[in-house]
Amino acid sequence: MEMxxxxxxxxxxxxxxxxxxxxxxxxxxxxxxxxxxxxxxxFIGEAPGRNEDEKGKPFVxxxxxxxxxxxxxxxxxxSRVYITNVVKCRPPGNRVxxxxxxxxxxxxxxxxxxxxxxxIICILGRTAYQSLLGGNSILGNRGKFIQKDNxxxxxxxxxxxxxxxxxxxxxxxxxxxxxxxxxxxxELT
Ligand code: URA
Ligand code: SF4
Numbered sequence: 001m002e003m004x005x006x007x008x009x010x011x012x013x014x015x016x017x018x019x020x021x022x023x024x025x026x027x028x029x030x031x032x033x034x035x036x037x038x039x040x041x042x043f044i045g046e047a048p049g050r051n052e053d054e055k056g057k058p059f060v061x062x063x064x065x066x067x068x069x070x071x072x073x074x075x076x077x078x079s080r081v082y083i084t085n086v087v088k089c090r091p092p093g094n095r096v097x098x099x100x101x102x103x104x105x106x107x108x109x110x111x112x113x114x115x116x117x118x119x120i121i122c123i124l125g126r127t128a129y130q131s132l133l134g135g136n137s138i139l140g141n142r143g144k145f146i147q148k149d150n151x152x153x154x155x156x157x158x159x160x161x162x163x164x165x166x167x168x169x170x171x172x173x174x175x176x177x178x179x180x181x182x183x184x185x186x187e188l189t
Contacts, residue, residue, distance in 0.1 A: 008037040011111050016056075016090045019106040023089035023097070029056035033084030033112050041183055042082045042118040043067070044109070045158065046127035047097050053090035057145045058083050063160035067124075070159065070172055075173040084109065084117050086131045102131050113151070121155075122150060122179055125158025143175050145182065154179050 018024060031048040034057050043059075051061030059067050068078050086104040087097040097105075109131075113121065121132070129135040133146060138157060146153045156175035158181035162168045 003131050006111055006115060008033070008112070008115055011108055011115070013093040015108055018088070020110075021087075021089075021101050023087060023091060023101055023105075023138045026092050026119050027089040028053045030088050031056055031085065032088060032092070032108075033082055034058050035078070035082040037116055039080060039116055040119040040187065041076070041122060041179070042084065042113065042120075043122045043124055044128040044132065045085045046081070047085050047094075048090040049094055050090065050162070057156060058085055059159075062163055063158070064168045066162055066172075067160040068142075070176050073173060074176045076176070076180055080160055082112070082118065084112055086128050096127060098116075102127075106131070118153050119152065120145075120179065120183060122154045124156060125161065129155060142171065143178055154182070158163060 007028055015030050015032040017030070018030055022176065024030070031052045044057060045063070048058065049061050049063065051059055071078055073083070086109060087101050088108060091097050091101070123129050124134060126136070126138045129138050129141070133148060135141060135152060138155060142156050144155050156179070157168050159172065163173060
């Protein structure tokens with residue numbers, strides 16, 4: 001919901017003390033989004049993992065390392081993008097967040113998108129694809145741009161998926177190249 005006096009700082013403060021769903025019970029830290037609140041690209045993952053839960057920051061573990069390296073390879077700088085997740089608290093054992101948890105947490109994500117107002121929203125993996133676009137097969141749709149409700153989305157695989165399937169590394173790199181190219185094109189217009 002868009003509110004005139006909303007800000008990233010306000011959302012972050014609310015997230016940090018949020019008790020709106022049961023995921024608050026097992027967390028060490030809630031994990032608000034991170035990065036440039038005026039970024040042209042926003043990345044959306046699934047949920048914090050163990051490292052993120054410990055540090056209170058998104059994508060700081062193994063998946064984060066892969067994301068950072070891939071961004072660097074295509075000339076995108078992490079501190080100049082905005083990175084967040086569908087849910088802001090770690091599901092126990094890293095299980096996929098439930099529909100209810102996603103629904104309850106979605107207001108924060110919508111507000112982040114409204115404020116950052118990115119030119120491109122990059123969906124990382126199936127959970128974000130389902131939650132934002134109602135999609136299912138990320139492998140069948142990765143590398144594509146989708147225009148919906150005045151927003152431009154780009155779909156790719158989740159960096160954590162590479163940990164278990166090294167073939168996806170090339171795919172993620174290829175997609176990030178596509179994303180970086182479009183980003184540069186939009187920045188020039
Ligand atoms: N995986 C995610 O989806 N998000 C994180 O922040 C870390 C790992
Ligand atoms: Fe609140 Fe989202 Fe954390 Fe649930 S996951 S407690 S809704 S911040």
